[in-house]
Amino acid sequence: MLSVRINGANVDTSLTDKATGDAYVLYKTDAEGKFVGEVRKAVAAVLRDVAEHCFYPSVYKNELTEKLLSYIEKVYGDKPEFLWEAYPDYCVFRRPDNKKWYAVLMNVKGSRLGLKEEAPVEIVDLRGEPEDTESYVKSGKYLPGWHMNKKHWFTVRLDGAHGEDEVFALVDASRDIAGRR
Secondary structure (H helix, E strand, O other), X not given: OEEEXXXXXXXXXXXXXXXXXXXXXXXXXXXXXXXXXXXXXXXXXXXHHHHHHHOOOOOOXXXXXXXHHHHHHHHHOOOOXXXXXXXXXXXXXXXXXXXXXXXXXXXXXXXXXXXXXXXXXXXXXXEOXXXXXXXXXXXXXXXXXOOOOOOOEEEEEOOOOOOHHHHHHHHHHHHHHHHHO
């Protein structure tokens, strides 16, 4: 029986022989042999499966971005989809009922967003009603949807310029709009 304990970034495993109840530790040593090799492969496969199905890559640095990822999963059960190998820090969230995107998280150079700074900025593109989107952008509080239809999408910086409740409410509205289209 394999036990896996995860505490933050620390992962520990222990293996118990079901027949004897004894701990099996050779897989953690430099011991060689066919059986211990098969055990190591099986343990590695389980750990890969846990990582793939229970975690998403931590590619974001801002606290608000991490809170947003957690919020979406907790409230809606939606998980980020990393669709582009060339852009490992881009992910989308979509509604499970119609597969429509409602949020796109990205790390984009500030200059590409029309900002003065060149450093990457964590952003989320969200859906909006056309009149709201236009108003948001005109107010200067939000940016035009980066790499999206600017009539229906707007960009929110996730660098602390906006409070989490504000961002969460915008995500809720975006998800609702995606459900109506």
